[in-house]
Amino acid sequence: xxxxxxxxxxxxxxxxxxxxxxxxxxxxxxxxxxxxxxxxxxxxxxxxxxxxxxxxxxxxxxxxxxxxxxxxx
Numbered sequence: 885x886x887x888x889x890x891x892x893x894x895x896x897x898x899x900x901x902x903x904x905x906x907x908x909x910x911x912x913x914x915x916x917x918x919x920x921x922x923x924x925x926x927x928x929x930x931x932x933x934x935x936x937x938x939x940x941x942x943x944x945x946x947x948x949x950x951x952x953x954x955x956x957x
Contacts, residue, residue, distance in 0.1 A: 919947045
């Protein structure tokens with residue numbers, strides 16, 4: 885299993901406004917790159933598709949779990 889370094893934010897940290905699209909929907913790839921800066925853009929996009937398909941809204945704990953469970957080393 886790969887080890888990823890996450891930004892050290894408390895789980896209740898609000899998501900920055902620039903991680904939302906013009907229509908107010910979350911930009912999952914931007915969120916994933918925000919929480920885990922070492923992710924490549926391609927990997928963030930791949931994980932974003934998984935996150936969006938989950939039907940859940942993004943939060944910090946969920947984003948970390950998504951990276952830990954699905955990211956490729």
